[in-house]
Amino acid sequence: MAGIDVGGHGGKRTTNHDIPLIPFIDFLLCLVAFLLVTAVWSQMARLNADARVPGPPKDEPPEEIKKEKQLHVEMKGETSFKLEWKEGNTVVNTIDVAKKQVPVGEKGDYRYPELAKKISEEWTANGSHRAASDTKMDQAVLHTDNSTPFSDVIAVIDAIYTPKRDFTGKKTEKIPAFNVTFAVN
């Protein structure tokens, strides 16, 4: 047993106490065993998307929706992606980016770093929602072929989520600059 000697004897209650180390170690071992058994070593995460559908009807009149610039990412091309900034139906700007896959890891995943870089540059130049207090995000609309494999869709969404900005909510954090939705046509 370990002890703490805190000085001389006053004649009353003893000031020399033992810390019961063995029950303490037993408690710690039980805690370690419990935490190891219940530990979750999962590496799962999620990529968010937005369906952009109207919510349930409300009594208040709907807010007037301002036409904002949206980034349309067209991934139907064989050799290149087409990035289009649109304001409503008006095309503001069009950029072609080479479709260059870069494999990562050993599970057959791949990324599009050139697309990610170009999207970051485009957001820096044309993004509307940059302020840390802004609760809205710029909208990206993804156009895919029906036969595109899901892994390809995820690689492009991952590239769209590359540009990040500060957001001050309850705490300041980095959030993706874009919100992704699918084109349904």
Next chain:
Amino acid sequence: MAEKPLSRFTQPISVPGRRLMHHVPLKFVRKKVLGGGHRAANHEVPLIPFIDFLLCIVCFLLASFSASGELPIDKNVKLPNAENVIDMTDAPMVAITGTQILVDGNAAGSTRAIEESNRMQRIDELFNVLKNKRELWKQLNPSKEFPGVVILQVDRKVQALTVKSVFQTAAFAGYPNVSFMVGRLGKSGE
């Protein structure tokens, strides 16, 4: 005047040296426990470093502890990986395995009709299951705003047409915030 030798008085500071186990009455035991020229047979377990070590493990495990439990992942689903991800949240899980659609492990339709027609369409069975889940949530939490989050667990080989149909069905059923479950990929790609 000559100084008196110090040995006449009680020494306040004793000469350093071995003290423990010196008063063991049996000579062979004393010799054994003191080492007797060999390595001592009586070893102290270093308790304090051991407790420090245990405390470190406890702190690490507590920091990585998750009360939400393990995520149920279908063995047939091979998820894609991504870098720019956010942490998982507690929400209904829609899994697409082959041609089957599962909501929290229970069958909720098939993708066969979509593949055969080769066009985007609403999956009625999935729609009804999700709608019921939403209504149940609202009954259980009348004062809270419905988050409308659903997580799609989709195999990496599933076609975009199926994904978009499930996505649209979930949105129609009142779940506009759709997340795709992916593996977390390090920034270096590993």
